Amino acid sequence: MSSLPLRVCHECDLVSAVPPLACSESARCPRCQHELMARKRAPAQQSLALAIAAVVALVTSLAFPFISFSARGIERAISLTDAVAILSTGNYTLLAVVLWMVLLLLPMLYLGMVIVIHTALLLDRRPPRGMLMLRTLRHIEHWMMADVFLIGVLVSLVKILSLASIGFGVSFWAFCLFVVLMLLITRSVDRDWLWQVMAPEPTPPAHATTGRTAVSQKLAGCPVCGTVNDYHHHEPCYCRRCGEKLHMRRRHSVQKTLALLVVSVLLYIPAMVLPIMTVSSLNETTTxxxxxxxxxxxxxxDYPIAAIIFLASVVIPVAKLLALFWLCIKVGRPQPWRPEVRMTLYRITEFIGRWSMIDVFVVALLAALVQLGVLMHVSAxxxxxxFGAVVILTMIAAMSFDPRLIWDAADHADLEYDVSDKNDPEHDNISTFSLQPVVAGKAQDMGQ
Ligand SMILES: [Zn+2]
Ligand SMILES: [Zn+2]
Structure with missing residues (x-):
């Protein structure tokens, strides 16, 4: 039995052993190429420095005017907090809540936890409630949308450029910096190292074998800390290292995904038919x-912007609904496409979904910014x-779909996956790995 740590791939369920990794190297699943583990350079110092810088950028972007807007002799400058306040005092409480979550609550929660955890570790202490924080970090990562908001801001500006002149405040540039820093932080946090420092990994069950699926060995990999656990069907099963609830397959994954998709389709009709905003000026009112x-x-x-909005608001939601429907219907049936192709389709669906929020941010921003009384007025x-509900529901639908189901049909028809490239499968029971350097060379430079 090898002493190398084992990992269960969250996307295809294959059990693999991870060889020792040097800085900036990552190990990928030999079957579906999903990243199993990645080593970061100076993870504590780098993440802490980036997170502190991001908090400063975020606070700056909330404190000063974000955009100024002048039309017909009237000038108006608003900060991001003004925008949220205006939306919440109007009839747009829901939009205000979404904006507040995306701009302030979730990023602050995320950055606060990154700072507390890494500061404690650098001082050689265990952070209070460290495991809970690490688990929360993992769960809220999907809902960071500052980058989508920034594109929404740019689109709104193009929309009103013909009506008014626009100026960027200090906050706008601080927010751009914040977006870049957030992208770097999500790349610099070394989750595996954090777990290792907080709670050393327990040895995997003795019967765990690499090159086979976890389900066939009654094992379950923890989606949060990566530990390989024995799975008992008769009771709820929790990770023995971090306490996360384990599922061999997400329960009723296909049914839940289909239900969410049906609701999304029903909501997509009013989203397309009903007006999303009204623009009133002295001479006319258009919805x-x-x-x-x-x-x-x-x-x-404005062809490029029209293309972005058409892609984000029409093509992506429809393509996403169709792709998820198709994946759900094909689960457990003879497959016309190889699992790798379906897996790529699923990953694209999951990745692009949040970009459809652009239009929601555009309307929220315009409704907050363009308030010049009778002269000009935009309302949501x-x-x-x-439309916002469709985007959020399809994101949840993609998350509730269990990609391991894609591979199950192939597994039942006797593993399509070829493990023959192992040097000596009898002697060393470890499947092969491709070691790939982490793409972000930039992340290395930041922490120096
Ligand atoms: Zn895999
Ligand atoms: Zn765990």
Missing amino acids: QTVIGGVLLLLDHG EPGIIA
Whole structure:
């Protein structure tokens, strides 16, 4: 039995052994290429420095004017906190809540935990409630949307550029810096190292064998800390290292995903038919639907922005709904495509989903910014709430789909996966690995 740590791939369920990794190296699943473990250079110092810088950038971006807007002799400058306040005093409490979560609550929670954990570890202490914080970090990572918001800001500006002149405040640039820092932080946090320092990994069950699926050995890999656990069917099963609830397969994954998809389709109809915003000025009042907004941009000759909005608001949600429906229907049936192809489809679906929030942010920002009384006034309409709900529900649908189901049909038809490239499978029971350097060379430089 090898003493190398074992990992269960969260996407295809294959059990593999991870060889020792040097800085900036990562180990990928030999079957589906999902990243199993990655070593970061100076993870504590780097993450701490980035997180402190990000908090400073975020506080700066909330404290000063974000955008100034002048039309017909009236000038108006708003900060991000003003934008949220304006939305919450109007009839847009839901939009205000979404904006507040995305801009402040979740990033602050995330950064606060990164700072507390890494400071404690650098001082050779165990952070209080460290395991709970590490688990929470993992769960809220998907909901960081500062980068999507920034694109939403740029699109809103293009939309009102023909009506008014725009100026960027200090906060806007601070927010751009914050977006870059957030991207770097999510790459610099070395989860595996953090778990190892907090709670050394227990030895895997003696019967765990590499090159086979976990389900076939009654094992379950922890989705949060990576530990390989024995799985007992008769009772709820929890990770023996971090306490996370374990599932061999997410329960009723296909049914839950399908239910969420059906609701999304039903909401997509009002999202497309109902107006998303009303623009009132001295001489006219126009209401815009999602498609109407795209056509208006085309009319003004803003082709790239029209393409972005069309892609984000129409193509991506529809493609995502169709892809998830197709994946759900095909689970457990003879497959026309190889699992690798379906896996790529699933990963793309999961990755692009949040970008559909662009239009929601555009309307929220315009409704907060363009408030010049009778001169010009933008208000949000019910269509945008339906649209936001579609985006969030399809994101949850993608998360509730269990990608391991894609591989199960192939596994039942006798493993398609070829483990023949092992040097000596009888002698050393470890499947092969591709060691790949972590792509972000930038992340290395930041911590120096
Ligand atoms: Zn895999
Ligand atoms: Zn765990």
